[in-house]
Amino acid sequence: MEEQIMNESVKTKKALRGSLFALFLCIVLLIGTTFAWFTDTASTGVNKIQAGNLKVGLEYKNAENKTFTSVTEETKVFNDGALWEPGHVEYAVLKVKNEGNLALKYKLGVNIASEKGSTNVNGDAFKLSDYINFAVVDGDQSNLDRAALVAAAGEGQSINKGYSKESHLDTTGADETVTLVVWMPETVGNEANHATNAEAPEINLGVNVAATQKDYESDSFGNTYDKNATYPTIVQNTKALNDAITEATDGKANVKLPKDTKVTLDNGIAQGDNRRNVTITGDGNSSEVDVITKSVAAEGGQLNYQRGSTFTFDNLNIQAGTGNFDGIVCDKLVFKNCTITGKLTLYGKATFVNCTFDNTMANQYSIWTWGGTDVKFDKCTFNTNGKAILLYGQATAANPTNLTVNNCTFNDRNKGAAEKAAIEVGNDYNATYNLVVNDAKVYGFADGKNTGSKLWANKNKMDAAHLSVTIDGKKVH
Template sequence: MTKNTTRKALLTSVLSLMLCFSMLIGTTFAWFTDTVTSAGNIIKTGKLDVEMHWAEGSEAVPTADAGWTDASSGAIFDYDNWEPGYVQVRHIRIANKGTLAFKYNVSIIANGIVSDLAKVIDVYYIDPAKQIEERADLTDMPRLGTLTEVLAKLGETGNGILEKDESDVITIAFKMQETAGNEYQEKSIGSDFSVQLFATQLTFEGDSFDDQYDVDAPVATYKVNPSNVQDYLDGKYGSTTNMKLVLEAGDYGVLYLGRPTKYAGSNTTYVCGQGTLHTGSFETTDAETFKAHLADNKWHTTPQYTTTVENLMIVGEDGAKVAGLIHSTGHSYGDVYDYVRDIDYDAGSAYYSTSYISDVTIENVAFTGKIDINTSDANTVIDGITFRDCSFTTGGTASANGAAIRYYNEANNGKVKNLTVENCEFNSCYQGIYTGHINGISVLGNTFDTLGHNAIALQGGGPVNFKTVVIKNNVMKNVADRVIRFNEVGADSQITIQYNAAVNSGNSAGEVIKATSIANGATFDVQYNDWGGKTVANDELKDKANTEATYADDNTGLNAALTSGAGTIILGSGEYIVPDSASGKTLTLVGNGETKITAQNDGASEGNGDYSFHSSTVTFENITLTSTGTYHPGYPYMIGTFNNCTLNGVWSLYRSATFNDCTFNVSGDLYNVWTWGAEAATFNNCTFNNDGKALLLYGTANTKLTVNGCTFNDNGGLADLKAAIEIGNDYGKSYELIVNDTVVNGYEINDKGINTGSTLWANKNSMGTDKLNVVVDGVDVY
């Protein structure tokens, strides 16, 4: 499915209340429906699409669309001089404009601290909508309570179910109580508020068997800010399972993940092991019931809390800075706070905690403090924590600054596992990643710079069966100790270390990697690394000589390897220019993350191409390639495969090209890639960064362009309206575009040619279906 991360924010604000409306739609699964008729098959993806409009509540409910105002176009409430008896009323229309049935919930929530003024604002919720012609009409209307009371009842304001093309209309009224005294003059609520509409896909559309195939679809996406994010993580506004939090730009404090709280959304079970009045354990999932159980002035054992968090995603908008993240279970005592019973302890035993944490992903967050995920509880399971596209600093390289990421299990029992750190940056930390007694770690494509100790440490108090360890494509610069450190490697450890580079790193003895001991049975795949001339302490951790490869550290060595007929060439760190001796060959070039190749402008009349690989078939691994010029740059007449590469500038393709897990970067009014002379161009799991246009399907060949699992990022700046993939034709050629599971962030609908209504692709030269076929997620859209 083509996803567009631009959400329709149904804004806005009021009065000194600053009441803002925003629409937050829950994440959903997309699926195919298949209708078979005598005319053939129709296959289309479902769509969850909800709209909100408003109208003046003192007037009749509009029957025509013209009487409604789009809630995203401006303020819904606009009065700022409230006084006792004042009323504002609005009709709110919620409409299902998609193809999927959904259930919705309307809630009024605070985004920060609330003042006493909320105690004298009455809230009315009228369903179905009704015209309120005068204040007295509210007398018999359903009153939810004061604003203070409503804020304490998240999810109880209103709800409903809408099928395709249906709509509901409600009326919301706010009234300041006539009895409000002078003490409320010139007061504001003290915070802003949101009326949030949560729309969640309903298990309604049936397949061949029932309507339950989408019953487990993820529930809700919430946009949060520094003042309310911890409330969401604590479960105040709904379950922390199947939840996505989008952090708006701002400075956040330390966040606490999966701590036990009194909220049902924390998914906490409360247990009293024994008490004067019971010999067996007392267990409940209701915090108030549990507190009442402990309030009988009898003896009870220390409470035990068990919390579950599953499938949680935290995504930062640009500018979201977080001072740290903590998850800790075990025995809490001394100076601690019990968020279940709201008790602040200075000493003594507070509670014991266990957690079951799985599938937590954190993306695009700038961490300015430490991540500490740890347990001293033997029953806790932490399985699957991923950090992707994040940055980390602990503010210095002294030992007191600690590790940027600590992933620790006090027991060596295999229950803390599967940490993934991908495409992140670590700068100015004591350590990068420190683990203790864990199973499974992947460290992929990161940069570590200026560290006082190790970049990656896998430790334990004895032999640890690390299971699967993958350390690939990392660059480690200015690391004052070994870049990778193992303590005792257990027999059940499968360790892969490939395509890494160390620059100005290592301990005082010149070592970059060491294990204290390695048990028989552990396996290793270590190759294609450049340790900057430093040593590796253990034979098992040394790069295995590749008898089929030739090593080169500079341009002279590269030319010599090519001249000698080498097929696989491993390139060390540095900058390279490919010589003409590379033409007419089948080659594999392997880099280490710090290997850089510049494609030259050979000055040919055809454009800015580099003909060094003319008539060659070349595979590039883990290399940064930069083009020269903007008119047909690249490597003409080469068949290319690019794996885990970064390509900067504009690239024109010839013959055929395949890109796997690559990143493309360009700025200005330029495409990342022209297909030009390629008969086939395939992009798998790639990321395109540009200022408003990414791929141009255009050129002198009949071309099949396939795009699978890619992300297109529009940084903005283009005057013209361009889609992510533009299609044009001046040569009478035929094109096929196949797109699957692609994310489009930004871009525009091109107003030239045939309007596709899509920011994913544009038919700017109005090609007919006889020359152009476009298939998106299995659906023939053109």
């Protein structure tokens, strides 16, 4: 028995020595490693981020065109050759369609783009719009005859009151259809019958659709991120432009000018308590904003005062001034994809992107910085008779004029006859300027005074304490 116990003791000691050795081995093997929590991994596939597409379409059909056809700015939705008289009725069926993949809300508008009055057989002046009625009826009513269509339209209203409808299309391919009915009531008499020796009256009727995002799609926090998206307001005359700016309730006016629309910016409509953030967009070819004609004579120039406001002009022709101080007085100007005719003097921050300056004046700059603070030109072209940019004004060391010119082209038709460099720097007020130019192309300009450079001139020999010039990354003054 004692021997058995001893044998068990020996076995136990051997087992303990084996366990201690195993523990020691584990400790040795773990020296230099780090204990960690249990871990595991899982991966998703590649996650695609794709931009949505918001696109609204407008189609029409009428008595001559029986199938729906896409509307462009060239489309005549009514019979253009019709001669209106009492009892005459025209219709156009309009279909608004969601052609993108984002939900949208839209505004359908019908209004008079322009009108030409005349004189009737009684010798009285009149406008045709006072004697034309219209109505908008839901659905496609093209199967109705004349009497039934007028009956469906009800009393209607005078066409000069215009029409506006708001609705929404949430899914791709969704559409809504209305029938626009226009007629001259049978009760109209000679008051709308123009005299044979008078020019015929006419109306240019505008039909337009503006669309924006609708609060339908969701992100991580719900579908409210675009609930305040606003429509562009389509304007076709100066009064409509000014009304769109002054009536913008949220301080932002987003305006679109259709093809062949020319408007004038009235002085003082967006300043003080009426200051606005205004964006005006055109078609790039024929829409124009005149910023000078309705300005006021002040401080040596024609000034369009819009103090406190920001104006962005996009895809437009801009009619500027001709005098030394002519310009818009506001906090910030942005011009994108514009053709600017004439001369602009700056009175605040200003940015020009992909603009063309068409300057045919014999002895005038395209740009005078004067009251400009941070002024930037990017990918712009200056077509001139020898004067492009004048960096000149009353900037101080505390508030210098910072002029940056990137990737711009300067053309002098007269090949240096004006004896100016592309960027002239002048100083009569102990001013302070910072000029940075990168990748400029200069053709035809003269060598600049005190620099010998066709790109820039230091005509008043400003010292380095007041003028810093960096060209293509190298400080040259």
